[in-house]
Amino acid sequence: MRKTLIILFGAPGSGKGSLGDKIKEQLVNHKGMRAAEISYISTGDLLREEIAAQSELGMEISQIVNSGKLVSDEIVATLVEKALSHSDEFVGSLCEKDPNRRIILLDGYPRTETQRLALANMLQDKEMFVVAVKRNTPFDVIKKRVSERRVCKNCKTTHLASDGKCPKCGGELIIRKDDAVIEQRLTEYETNTAPVWNKLALMCNAMQAFDGMEDADAVAKWIVKKYF
Numbered sequence: 001m002r003k004t005l006i007i008l009f010g011a012p013g014s015g016k017g018s019l020g021d022k023i024k025e026q027l028v029n030h031k032g033m034r035a036a037e038i039s040y041i042s043t044g045d046l047l048r049e050e051i052a053a054q055s056e057l058g059m060e061i062s063q064i065v066n067s068g069k070l071v072s073d074e075i076v077a078t079l080v081e082k083a084l085s086h087s088d089e090f091v092g093s094l095c096e097k098d099p100n101r102r103i104i105l106l107d108g109y110p111r112t113e114t115q116r117l118a119l120a121n122m123l124q125d126k127e128m129f130v131v132a133v134k135r136n137t138p139f140d141v142i143k144k145r146v147s148e149r150r151v152c153k154n155c156k157t158t159h160l161a162s163d164g165k166c167p168k169c170g171g172e173l174i175i176r177k178d179d180a181v182i183e184q185r186l187t188e189y190e191t192n193t194a195p196v197w198n199k200l201a202l203m204c205n206a207m208q209a210f211d212g213m214e215d216a217d218a219v220a221k222w223i224v225k226k227y228f
């Protein structure tokens with residue numbers, strides 16, 4: 001086992017998050033890893049956590065997100081770097097026998113060329129095997145998918161439902177704020193993020209693109225078999 005970073009790449013709503021969950025599941029079920037040895041860093045979650053913490057930075061982020069704009073590269077880099085070193089220390093302390101036994105899944109980063117350069121910098125002295133995987137999902141599929149999902153106002157879980165109550169806690173289901181501005185986010189993706197994929201070759205040990213319509217389970221199995 002080697003220290004590995006998996007970059008989950010793709011448009012918003014392309015299913016990269018659920019692919020990440022499936023990869024984690026495969027590593028636990030078939031490679032004998034403990035869930036705690038796998039860190040899942042999602043920039044969406046980092047931003048939502050900072051907003052929930054109501055820090056000064058969180059308030060600033062909240063304003064930007066609510067207006068449908070993207071948070072600056074600088075802010076996101078600060079949050080990602082913090083999360084990366086935290087998971088490095090935390091997971092490192094769990095696996096004394098094999099210090100290389102750790103995997104980080106990175107969801108939603110890098111999203112711009114500036115972010116890619118920042119990430120390359122962060123990884124410079126980490127000696128990680130870096131794999132980038134991309135889901136190519138057609139935009140009309142994404143728009144349909146996003147229009148059919150809601151988030152629970154109470155427990156924040158996402159559900160495939162357009163009305164009713166949260167199946168987990170009975171809370172009210174609402175449209176996720178960033179789903180409401182999906183058109184704008186897809187345009188941002190096409191303009192700023194999609195071109196980053198080719199540049200990732202400069203800093204990755206391996207890269208693989210998948211059809212977004214392929215079953216996430218099958219794709220995750222393939223990735224785990226190939227790289228672990």
Ligand SMILES: [Zn+2]
Nearest residue numbers: 152155166169
């Ligand atoms: Zn709920």
